[in-house]
Amino acid sequence: MATVHIPALLRDLAGGAERLQVPLAAGQQITIRQLLERLDAQHAGLLEALLYEGDLMPGIAVFIDNDQALLGLQAKVRPDSDVRFLPPVVGGR
Amino acid sequence: MRKLQVTEQSKRYKVIGTRPIRHDGEDKVTGRAQYGADVHFPDLLHGFVLRSPHAHARILSIDTRKALALPGVKAIVTGQDLPRLEERIIASGEGIENLKYMSDRILASDKALFKGHPIAAVAATDAWIAEEAASRIEVKYEVLKPVLDVVAAMQAGSPLLYERITTTILGKKESKATNICNHTRFLQGDPDAGFAQADEVFEREFRSQTVHQGYIELHNATALARSDGHITVWTSTQGAFPTREQIATVLKKDLSKIRVIPLEIGGGFGGKIPIYLEPLAVLLSEKTGQPVKLVMSRADEFNATGPASASATRIKLGFKKDGTLVAAQVWMAFESGAFPTTWGATGANCVLAPYRIPHLLIDSYDVLLNTTRVAAYRAPSSPQALWGVESIMDEAALRFGMDPIDLRLQNAAKEGDRRHDGMTWPRIGLIETLQAAQSSAHYRSPAPSGRNQSRGVGIGYWQNAGMQSSATVGINMDGTASVVTGSVDIGGSRAAMAMITAETLGLTAEEVRPSVADTDSIGHTDVTAGSRTTFATGYAVYLAALDAIAQMKQRVATLWDCNPDDVLFEDGAFRGRSNGKEPLTVRKLAPQLPRTGGPVQGQASILPKGVGVGFGCHIADIEVDPDTGKVTLLRYTAVQDVGTAIHPAYVEGQIMGGAVQGIGWALNEEFVRNEQGDLLNAGFLDYRMPTILDVPDVETILVEVPNPGHPYGVRGVGETPIVPPLGTLHNAIARAVGVRIRELPMSPPRVQAALARRAAQPIPAKA
Numbered sequence: 001m002a003t004v005h006i007p008a009l010l011r012d013l014a015g016g017a018e019r020l021q022v023p024l025a026a027g028q029q030i031t032i033r034q035l036l037e038r039l040d041a042q043h044a045g046l047l048e049a050l051l052y053e054g055d056l057m058p059g060i061a062v063f064i065d066n067d068q069a070l071l072g073l074q075a076k077v078r079p080d081s082d083v084r085f086l087p088p089v090v091g092g093r
Numbered sequence: 094m095r096k097l098q099v100t101e102q103s104k105r106y107k108v109i110g111t112r113p114i115r116h117d118g119e120d121k122v123t124g125r126a127q128y129g130a131d132v133h134f135p136d137l138l139h140g141f142v143l144r145s146p147h148a149h150a151r152i153l154s155i156d157t158r159k160a161l162a163l164p165g166v167k168a169i170v171t172g173q174d175l176p177r178l179e180e181r182i183i184a185s186g187e188g189i190e191n192l193k194y195m196s197d198r199i200l201a202s203d204k205a206l207f208k209g210h211p212i213a214a215v216a217a218t219d220a221w222i223a224e225e226a227a228s229r230i231e232v233k234y235e236v237l238k239p240v241l242d243v244v245a246a247m248q249a250g251s252p253l254l255y256e257r258i259t260t261t262i263l264g265k266k267e268s269k270a271t272n273i274c275n276h277t278r279f280l281q282g283d284p285d286a287g288f289a290q291a292d293e294v295f296e297r298e299f300r301s302q303t304v305h306q307g308y309i310e311l312h313n314a315t316a317l318a319r320s321d322g323h324i325t326v327w328t329s330t331q332g333a334f335p336t337r338e339q340i341a342t343v344l345k346k347d348l349s350k351i352r353v354i355p356l357e358i359g360g361g362f363g364g365k366i367p368i369y370l371e372p373l374a375v376l377l378s379e380k381t382g383q384p385v386k387l388v389m390s391r392a393d394e395f396n397a398t399g400p401a402s403a404s405a406t407r408i409k410l411g412f413k414k415d416g417t418l419v420a421a422q423v424w425m426a427f428e429s430g431a432f433p434t435t436w437g438a439t440g441a442n443c444v445l446a447p448y449r450i451p452h453l454l455i456d457s458y459d460v461l462l463n464t465t466r467v468a469a470y471r472a473p474s475s476p477q478a479l480w481g482v483e484s485i486m487d488e489a490a491l492r493f494g495m496d497p498i499d500l501r502l503q504n505a506a507k508e509g510d511r512r513h514d515g516m517t518w519p520r521i522g523l524i525e526t527l528q529a530a531q532s533s534a535h536y537r538s539p540a541p542s543g544r545n546q547s548r549g550v551g552i553g554y555w556q557n558a559g560m561q562s563s564a565t566v567g568i569n570m571d572g573t574a575s576v577v578t579g580s581v582d583i584g585g586s587r588a589a590m591a592m593i594t595a596e597t598l599g600l601t602a603e604e605v606r607p608s609v610a611d612t613d614s615i616g617h618t619d620v621t622a623g624s625r626t627t628f629a630t631g632y633a634v635y636l637a638a639l640d641a642i643a644q645m646k647q648r649v650a651t652l653w654d655c656n657p658d659d660v661l662f663e664d665g666a667f668r669g670r671s672n673g674k675e676p677l678t679v680r681k682l683a684p685q686l687p688r689t690g691g692p693v694q695g696q697a698s699i700l701p702k703g704v705g706v707g708f709g710c711h712i713a714d715i716e717v718d719p720d721t722g723k724v725t726l727l728r729y730t731a732v733q734d735v736g737t738a739i740h741p742a743y744v745e746g747q748i749m750g751g752a753v754q755g756i757g758w759a760l761n762e763e764f765v766r767n768e769q770g771d772l773l774n775a776g777f778l779d780y781r782m783p784t785i786l787d788v789p790d791v792e793t794i795l796v797e798v799p800n801p802g803h804p805y806g807v808r809g810v811g812e813t814p815i816v817p818p819l820g821t822l823h824n825a826i827a828r829a830v831g832v833r834i835r836e837l838p839m840s841p842p843r844v845q846a847a848l849a850r851r852a853a854q855p856i857p858a859k860a
Binding site: 005007008009010018045048049050052053057058059060063066067068070084085086087 | 181182183184189262263265276277278279280435438441442454514515516517700702
């Protein structure tokens with residue numbers, strides 16, 4: 001089961017769930033886009049809320065297992081992956 | 094000035110941890126260094142920007158005929174001269190931006206959205222003619238009511254800056270027009286249940302005003318647009334490549350047509366990431382065929398560049414009787430200025446970062462106002478967010494009868510703890526930093542106990558950044574080396590890059606020549622910002638040096654007639670695995686490079702992960718003059734986890750500089766506006782920054798908890814130290830006079846007013 005943590009402000013789209021799980025067979029890998037499409041089939045609007053012009057909204061970062069996935073929607077998840085979507089992180093100096 | 098390195102991690106190295114003279118030092122102190130204002134050409138034209146006198150107004154018409162008739166005037170541009178950009182969101186050097194608004198903030202189109210909003214730009218044979226011509230441009234406005242307060246702007250019924258902007262929540266847009274352009278939320282656990290478990294709950298409100306970075310060098314840009322379509326821009330910027338991208342985006346040009354040459358930079362602190370003048374200089378040069386230079390005035394800097402947000406926060410913390418934090422709820426609103434930003438999200442990332450809290454809810458909003466669009470300022474949004482938390486931590490320590498550092502140690506985040514965003518902390522040095530502060534000579538000395546004197550402590554956090562960097566390391570024929578990067582040198586990064594190269598190649602810092610390249614001369618490199626340069630560009634330099642070493646191993650193998658795998662590079666020399674050859678240093682090998690294959694140049698372009706965050710703890714002894722309200726600093730110490738101090742003197746300098754800027758934010762600095770949105774203190778005489786007479790020597794303690802994500806353990810350093818002074822001084826004042834001043838700055842009039850209210854708001858004055 002891949003676990004997707006639902007951003008707090010989008011939980012209304014996920015029936016209030018803090019996290020959702022997507023069953024994956026042992027050894028199976030799917031992309032973040034495919035993962036979101038599966039979730040969206042049950043919780044309409046989730047995909048649209050994270051996308052802009054077909055890609056991940058600029059500034060939103062996806063983390064898999066505590067590690068930023070620079071490939072975004074193309075990054076692969078495994079059955080035991082832990083997925084989070086975080087808002088922009090920017091700097092000054 | 095007392096300086097101390099606690100763990101001396103950098104002593105493991107030969108070059109890293111030493112204090113060589115900076116390579117660019119002589120040019121800087123003799124005035125030979127070239128800044129933007131020094132750019133000159135025989136046919137140079139000078140520009141001037143006409144700015145809106147109103148904070149909020151509809152532009153009805155712009156008539157440039159009288160201005161163009163003035164002898165010496167060569168060209169005028171208005172918003173009509175900018176390409177029309179569609180409403181489209183892109184990632185930029187500073188997060189995300191809407192193209193339409195990016196264009197509108199360079200030159201207003203239909204509305205003036207803040208006082209100082211550019212309306213037109215003139216090029217003339219000298220600056221005075223340009224200014225006179227600008228005064229002859231006739232602009233008709235319909236003046237509108239400005240929106241100036243961050244909380245009032247959020248209320249239903251507030252005038253709207255835009256009729257089409259709705260709140261964005263990640264990628265989801267709400268349907269109703271509003272001044273709230275962005276909303277960020279973090280929720281962990283069950284805050285209601287957490288507060289139900291708490292024995293003590295503190296809920297307080299805090300306000301802070303807009304503050305400016307206060308860099309000395311004014312924004313400037315010189316552009317030459319050639320008839321073949323190629324453009325060169327000389328400018329003061331924190332990032333030549335992001336500047337090139339912003340120019341190309343606003344003017345709809347290919348990146349390959351634009352070369353940006355970064356000059357020396359006289360301070361930035363985040364304020365020189367956005368572009369302001371560059372597209373105007375390009376447009377005017379295109380119209381005239383001559384180079385055009387624009388330089389802002391100091392008033393322009395205050396009115397029309399990007400300061401740090403004003404803020405309003407409401408913070409609620411719940412503790413068990415033993416001081417353990419069990420729940421937190423935070424509401425924050427950040428001034429965005431006249432165009433959308435996402436600095437509130439950054440504040441949400443910082444506000445509770447230092448503490449381990451099982452149940453928390455953070456809501457943060459970015460709010461549009463008729464003020465200049467805010468920008469990054471050293472650890473952006475962390476100072477405004479964190480000082481209120483530190484105030485409550487101090488109140489709680491007094492309530493529980495605990496040492497304030499003990500209370501923080503009890504709740505400090507450490508490796509493996511769950512963060513506010515659900516992620517887990519990597520190796521961090523907050524606990525080591527607090528322990529170093531607690532055992533410092535300053536903290537162990539008696540706190541000042543005179544009338545209206547006391548001591549405060551506070552902590553700060555900044556997340557730091559990675560981003561993209563490129564570097565080349567060239568081996569000279571005599572075995573010395575050059576290192577070239579695309580990172581503008583703001584805080585001594587040339588020296589750091591040379592030292593990392595030297596450490597890796599077995600040379601001395603003086604044997605390496607560092608330089609900063611323009612956009613035609615090195616691979617893409619992101620901004621010098623986010624405390625990322627020594628970490629990320631330093632990482633690229635390290636890899637480029639390793640690449641050079643790998644190439645040199647091949648050459649040594651040729652000379653020794655052996656397999657390159659049998660050549661090792663250890664302790665600054667190439668050695669055979671078992672051939673008994675005399676070790677070859679880079680110095681000895683270099684003259685033989687031509688006959689073994691030619692020059693050696695290592696290169697690396699990277700997007701590193703493994704960013705090491707920064708925590709600091711400051712200690713301040715102060716005295717309050719009850720008659721004038723003036724706060725005098727008696728002693729100040731800044732303790733920070735710096736990972737590995739590459740050049741300790743520059744690390745100390747960064748910490749001192751950051752601390753002083755934080756002290757100014759805490760005690761004096763603020764934008765003062767009237768009801769029309771006019772800034773009443775748009776100059777250094779009235780915008781009161783600390784001077785050398787206002788601050789004691791800042792004592793520094795460098796704690797070295799190496800970042801496992803960097804080969805030399807580097808963490809970003811430059812931004813964290815601006816964060817703790819706000820809470821530290823607030824707490825010191827509260828303990829000295831028994832009043833908590835929950836609005837920044839704690840300037841003499843506010844201190845006086847607070848003392849007048851003292852009887853109505855008693856709190857324990859001493860620990």
